[in-house]
Amino acid sequence: MRASPFVVGIGALRKAPGTRRAERREGVIPGLRVSGSEVPEGGEVVVDVVLELVPAGAIVRGTVEAPWAGECRRCLGEARGRARTEVWEVFEEQHDPEQTYPLHGDQLDLEPMARDAVLLELPLAPLCKVGCRGLCPTCGADRNVGDCDCEQTVGDPRWAALDALREN
Ligand SMILES: [Zn+2]
Ligand SMILES: [Zn+2]
Incomplete structure (x- = not known):
């Protein structure tokens, strides 16, 4: 299996507590779809974050961005855009599925966070342009x-x- 582009090794960070590291990862995440729009096939999700180790795990903050395509709610033509959202999440070994993301040893997988962030940001009723006359x-x-x-x-x-x- 191909290594996920979203898995970050944090072993080195663990050895230097208190340091931060910027990470920019891009890749395809399948199945990003809501009723009005989706990330088109081959569309890459871009995760641009800073990781900071804390005693319980890691704090990840930054942005998640992805292209989307859908059907304009007024004219039914093609609508396209980019979904961009800010993230501020905690990753921990003893994670709470409602609040935080899991951390497995020295591997921090940004994909579940990126998936959630994009799904929340995809437009449910997109417009092809501001002021579409329908x-x-x-x-x-x-x-x-x-x-x-x-x-x-x-x-x-x-x-x-x-x-x-x-x-x-
Ligand atoms: Zn339209
Ligand atoms: Zn008419």
């Missing part, structure tokens, strides 16, 4: 491309007056 609910035309005829009709006050008459 599809016309009547004819389905993409309003980003141009106005359709029905839009003008809806906006015409004479039609609104006729509609009001019909409703009476």
